[in-house]
Amino acid sequence: MIDLASLTINQIRFSLLKKEFTATDLAKAYLARIKQIDPKIKAFITITETEALLQAQAIDDKITKGQKLGNLAGSCMAVKDIYLTKDIQTTAGSQLLKDYIPQYSSTIYQRLLNQDAIILGKTNTDTFAFGASTENSGFFTTKNPWNTAMVPGGSSGGSAAAQIGDLCTFALGTDTGGSIRQPASLCGVTGLKPTYGRNSRYGITAMASSFDAPGAFASNCQDLATVLSQTAGFDPFDATSSQIEVPNYANLLNKVSLKGLKIGLPKQYFEGVEPDVKARTEESIKIFEKQGAQIIPISLPNTNLGIDVYYVLVPCEISANMARYDGLRFGQSVKDSDNLVDLYFKTRGKFMEPELKRRILIGTYFLSSGYYDAYYLQASKVRTLIKQEFQQEFKKVDLMLAPVSPTTAWPIGQKVNDPLQMYLADVLTVPINVAGLPALSLPCGLDSKGLPVGLQLIGNYFTEDKLLSVGHQFQQITDFHLKKPKL
Amino acid sequence: MKITPIIGLEVHVELNTTQKMFCSCSASHFHVAPNTHTCPVCLALPGALPVPNKTACLSCIKIGLALNCSITKTAIFERKNYFYPDLPKGYQITQLQTPFAVNGHIKIDGHTIRINRAHMEEDTGKSQHQPLDGQNVTLIDYNRSGVPLVEIVSEPDIDSSTLAKNYITQIQQIVRYLGVSDADIEKGSMRCEPTINLKIEKDGKIYHTPLVEIKNVASLTGAQNAIDYEIKRQSEEFNKTGQVKNSTNKTTRGFSADKGITFLQRLKEGSADYRYFPEPDIPPIAFSKSEIDQLKNTLPELPDQKTTRYQKDYDLSDYDSTRLCSDFSFTQSFEKVMGQSTDKDFAKFVANIFLGSLSAYLNESGQEIDSGKINPDYFSSVFTAQTDNKISFTVAKDILLQSYQTGQDPLKIAQDGGLMQVSDTGKLEDMVDKVLQDNPNAKADYQRNSNIIGFLVGQVMKLSAGSANPQLVRLILEKKLK
Numbered sequence: 001m002i003d004l005a006s007l008t009i010n011q012i013r014f015s016l017l018k019k020e021f022t023a024t025d026l027a028k029a030y031l032a033r034i035k036q037i038d039p040k041i042k043a044f045i046t047i048t049e050t051e052a053l054l055q056a057q058a059i060d061d062k063i064t065k066g067q068k069l070g071n072l073a074g075s076c077m078a079v080k081d082i083y084l085t086k087d088i089q090t091t092a093g094s095q096l097l098k099d100y101i102p103q104y105s106s107t108i109y110q111r112l113l114n115q116d117a118i119i120l121g122k123t124n125t126d127t128f129a130f131g132a133s134t135e136n137s138g139f140f141t142t143k144n145p146w147n148t149a150m151v152p153g154g155s156s157g158g159s160a161a162a163q164i165g166d167l168c169t170f171a172l173g174t175d176t177g178g179s180i181r182q183p184a185s186l187c188g189v190t191g192l193k194p195t196y197g198r199n200s201r202y203g204i205t206a207m208a209s210s211f212d213a214p215g216a217f218a219s220n221c222q223d224l225a226t227v228l229s230q231t232a233g234f235d236p237f238d239a240t241s242s243q244i245e246v247p248n249y250a251n252l253l254n255k256v257s258l259k260g261l262k263i264g265l266p267k268q269y270f271e272g273v274e275p276d277v278k279a280r281t282e283e284s285i286k287i288f289e290k291q292g293a294q295i296i297p298i299s300l301p302n303t304n305l306g307i308d309v310y311y312v313l314v315p316c317e318i319s320a321n322m323a324r325y326d327g328l329r330f331g332q333s334v335k336d337s338d339n340l341v342d343l344y345f346k347t348r349g350k351f352m353e354p355e356l357k358r359r360i361l362i363g364t365y366f367l368s369s370g371y372y373d374a375y376y377l378q379a380s381k382v383r384t385l386i387k388q389e390f391q392q393e394f395k396k397v398d399l400m401l402a403p404v405s406p407t408t409a410w411p412i413g414q415k416v417n418d419p420l421q422m423y424l425a426d427v428l429t430v431p432i433n434v435a436g437l438p439a440l441s442l443p444c445g446l447d448s449k450g451l452p453v454g455l456q457l458i459g460n461y462f463t464e465d466k467l468l469s470v471g472h473q474f475q476q477i478t479d480f481h482l483k484k485p486k487l
Numbered sequence: 488m489k490i491t492p493i494i495g496l497e498v499h500v501e502l503n504t505t506q507k508m509f510c511s512c513s514a515s516h517f518h519v520a521p522n523t524h525t526c527p528v529c530l531a532l533p534g535a536l537p538v539p540n541k542t543a544c545l546s547c548i549k550i551g552l553a554l555n556c557s558i559t560k561t562a563i564f565e566r567k568n569y570f571y572p573d574l575p576k577g578y579q580i581t582q583l584q585t586p587f588a589v590n591g592h593i594k595i596d597g598h599t600i601r602i603n604r605a606h607m608e609e610d611t612g613k614s615q616h617q618p619l620d621g622q623n624v625t626l627i628d629y630n631r632s633g634v635p636l637v638e639i640v641s642e643p644d645i646d647s648s649t650l651a652k653n654y655i656t657q658i659q660q661i662v663r664y665l666g667v668s669d670a671d672i673e674k675g676s677m678r679c680e681p682t683i684n685l686k687i688e689k690d691g692k693i694y695h696t697p698l699v700e701i702k703n704v705a706s707l708t709g710a711q712n713a714i715d716y717e718i719k720r721q722s723e724e725f726n727k728t729g730q731v732k733n734s735t736n737k738t739t740r741g742f743s744a745d746k747g748i749t750f751l752q753r754l755k756e757g758s759a760d761y762r763y764f765p766e767p768d769i770p771p772i773a774f775s776k777s778e779i780d781q782l783k784n785t786l787p788e789l790p791d792q793k794t795t796r797y798q799k800d801y802d803l804s805d806y807d808s809t810r811l812c813s814d815f816s817f818t819q820s821f822e823k824v825m826g827q828s829t830d831k832d833f834a835k836f837v838a839n840i841f842l843g844s845l846s847a848y849l850n851e852s853g854q855e856i857d858s859g860k861i862n863p864d865y866f867s868s869v870f871t872a873q874t875d876n877k878i879s880f881t882v883a884k885d886i887l888l889q890s891y892q893t894g895q896d897p898l899k900i901a902q903d904g905g906l907m908q909v910s911d912t913g914k915l916e917d918m919v920d921k922v923l924q925d926n927p928n929a930k931a932d933y934q935r936n937s938n939i940i941g942f943l944v945g946q947v948m949k950l951s952a953g954s955a956n957p958q959l960v961r962l963i964l965e966k967k968l969k
Contacts, residue, residue: 084534203534210767239538323577324531367762
């Protein structure tokens, strides 16, 4: 019996080589656990048993033949269902794409397959990643493994829940306004939103093109470093992907010394957060301080504008990005239309989830003639201000530390009829996307209700190596990331 | 009442890059099996992203430079949002605020026409409305989806249909000289949309008629006819209604080439809202000054420069050189014939053939010159034969044309047709005698007016089917008429 809870990516590869278990054994163990646990938490939209076993067999064959194994050999991944996976249904969490089988795969997923990672399934998400709880999914709501009456966070809630439930070795998500960090925080797993452009967006359904940052969840920083070393890097299919060289992050985990590390605490990020969240974050600050880090109070006064900028620019981009879903060329179509326009209207009317329609309407309004200058243009200017403000403060500190989410997980249904309240769940993560910076979400304990609390480390552009190194050293001296819910 | 047409032109040029604008699919779509040149990007499948084609961007900048435009330091692409089945993304990637090239001009027939911009965009797919299995259906071919287009927008500096036609021809020639497009209007690789209204001066007051944009112009003549029709229509409309231009009454009219009329397509153009915003999938594009300078230095010779050079190198007249250079394919064939030669007489001879019999034939048959059918050796052998008085210029013209049509050796055509110049005085005297017999009053007429000899030379030439040596004929005639 393989102990799935304690596995890491490197251990799996090592165990395969030492023939402690086969890739097929491991895939079967994960699939068995998914069958047992997933009905309780509903992390997966699609379970890819056939593909998983075929891929596992291929890896085992390589081992038998003594062929070289990929860097992630045998590691089993859960993939957010907005990543296109060739020949595997990709719904983007929307009824609009139910039964859609892509003809090609997203770059990141393909790069991981190339390293002999195995796909276990496609995880639940708010429709097209529009949401913070998975309640906007066109299929079902994923439940928080710590308390199934609670949301797992979102939009990558399925991936975060699968990760903490030991239903995968690592999981893929995307972070447009907090969609990796916030569910990581609410589920108690480690998650990284890389710098905008570090990971290719090609083959991932677009939410807001200038914000979307694909990334991963794992049980610790070391695994995240291993995954990022493979996924990151220039992609000729994504003009916004960076040409900056990709280091081997896993070799740099002890690069940064906590002693003398200058950690900035942006005071605005501590306002209005729940007492338990604040307390856990401050306890973590103490831990860093004890290791010799220098804690420096800083101020980011434009932080509060982040959410305004975000909810203007993001719907604008969404309104255009959603135009290709005409209901004609892929996904579901209504059968009873009178003509082309009727088909468009009925299909989009029937299969688009309410949040999707809401954002298209908002974005269309903001871009309309006569409103563009007041909204889109103004928000773009404030976006530049926010970027500049971060750059200014990064002259004083190596990285910044803040809570991820003002609250821990909330009850399913609580905010579902109050979209504005739901939007505010992202208030501490959104400014980082507005600026395009990298940020790491680390578990830092539980609240009084036994729900996980997360802290985020925010770095300057392309300093993932530094964030992962600091996060890794924090995890060497704490055990928050090892805590698991009883399932 | 004085009427001045105010015409601006939008000219779309399809670039001849091997790949599409935002993906690596082949950009060729003319007579290609439908939907065979497609990929996730140009089909706008979920998750697909555009990556700009650098060659296409540079071609756009070259066009800008050739039109004397300023090149924008940092250009950006924008999304133009509208819903149409042949536009798979639901938006077109184009340039609005900061195109690659702005503020240029070109000179035509002594007029300066200002160029507002030359910007880069992508073409749409092609909708085909047709019956299929007894039903009327629309089929869409996405081969053209994402093919690079450059849109050249003029200021409304054109005041006649002729100038409009010459402007379009000039743009066509410039892009052909640059080698960035075949700019064939009939094949759709060049499209033009005139926008036109009239300035009317009446009773000391000035009026402007409502703006009209004309679509579906499919030929040069079409453009000219559409504009002429519209000038007439707008002036009649003004006389009837007195309606003048305002911010909401711009309309779009289609052009029917068969009927030679324009017809209303869309009212209130002003109300279309394309919700432009910067394309977030493509970072701003900046070329350094040195890159632009280098591009400028490597631009090929353009029509004006070539015209000047022809006058200087070959001593051709302004008229001949301008006519030759107004067609890039002509200059290619001309230069093929000239090779390294700078013989001015030869150049004059070749230009006369090109602009005479050859261009008459091509115009009549509606063909473009095919430089593959031009054999430089034939031209030089015919030229030598003419200089040596072995053939007349009339024959030279005819046999070179026949040689172009058939590929045969022109001198063989002359020999077989008995067209070699006759300098045999015996034969010539026989012919002169025949002509004098037919014109019994010739001698008397000649005594009164010696100019009559020209007519008689002509008669002999006609009799000889152009093969007689005209100088010798004249000498013989002069002798016989004394």
